[in-house]
Amino acid sequence: MRQVHPELAPRPGLSKAEMESLQRRVAETAVFEDDLSFDPASISLADSGTTTLTGDTDPPLVAGIDQSFLDDRAVSAVVVLRGGAVVERVHAVSELDLPYVPGLLSFREGGPILDALAKLDSDPDLLVFDGSGRVHFRQAGLATHLGVVYDVPSIGVAKSLLCGTPDEDVDGRPEGWQTPIRADDSVDAVGGHPATPETVIGYAFQSRQYDSRPIINPLYVSPGHRLSAETTVDVVSRLSGDYKLPEPTRLADAYADEAKAQYE
DNA sequence: GCGACAG
DNA sequence: ATCTTGTCGC
Numbered sequence: 001m002r003q004v005h006p007e008l009a010p011r012p013g014l015s016k017a018e019m020e021s022l023q024r025r026v027a028e029t030a031v032f033e034d035d036l037s038f039d040p041a042s043i044s045l046a047d048s049g050t051t052t053l054t055g056d057t058d059p060p061l062v063a064g065i066d067q068s069f070l071d072d073r074a075v076s077a078v079v080v081l082r083g084g085a086v087v088e089r090v091h092a093v094s095e096l097d098l099p100y101v102p103g104l105l106s107f108r109e110g111g112p113i114l115d116a117l118a119k120l121d122s123d124p125d126l127l128v129f130d131g132s133g134r135v136h137f138r139q140a141g142l143a144t145h146l147g148v149v150y151d152v153p154s155i156g157v158a159k160s161l162l163c164g165t166p167d168e169d170v171d172g173r174p175e176g177w178q179t180p181i182r183a184d185d186s187v188d189a190v191g192g193h194p195a196t197p198e199t200v201i202g203y204a205f206q207s208r209q210y211d212s213r214p215i216i217n218p219l220y221v222s223p224g225h226r227l228s229a230e231t232t233v234d235v236v237s238r239l240s241g242d243y244k245l246p247e248p249t250r251l252a253d254a255y256a257d258e259a260k261a262q263y264e
Numbered sequence: 265g266c267g268a269c270a271g
Numbered sequence: 272a273t274c275t276t277g278t279c280g281c
Binding site: 066067069100101102103105106108109130131132135136137141142143156158159160161162163186220 | 268269270271
Binding site: 210 | 272273280
């Protein structure tokens, strides 16, 4: 996978103001509408090989990315799926330069993730990140930032909401439920277009809800790059298996822990 | 000053 | 994110 915009890659040593201005450039470059090389409906977790008889084609390559941490090092893991089959796994251990600061996550975790993605042989059609995409103060969260660097369709899947306002109360919703997340005052304009409450920057999505106890919180999904908010939820639902997190993310999460164990 | 915040 | 025992349920 080649970086189309290496000049926009998160790099260490920038001041807070420089990081924010780089994020504004990323947001200007990002495309929040569908520009895909595959049909979203072809996304599936079913193991479907090529069926010459019907002319079926292989499902798209989807990469799940997640990290685990040791002291001041990050273990970045990437798991690539084609349908429900794992076709490649890579990981990288990198030194962390910055602390976690809300809104600047891509500068702490982005570099380490690029280290892992550089080891990838396959060329994913879609990147699924653990964190926000467009749901971000400058509409340039981790998923947007790295998706733009590679100019590959990307999605952000977060377990909590960074900013924006859900249309409806998200508590105790049934499986499959979803509601738009709209821009609020904390979300900056992009491309001369102000971010108004009409701007849908993501969706709250209840991927799972077990009959029993603890009410499960919804996922907060948002476009990273080259997908609309609507297609983003659709794709995440297609990538959902038996757990709360979409399968690529869940497998990357497990692999990050597995790899981490080798270094401690 | 208050609020409030991905991983 | 990470530190952690037990506990409920399929």
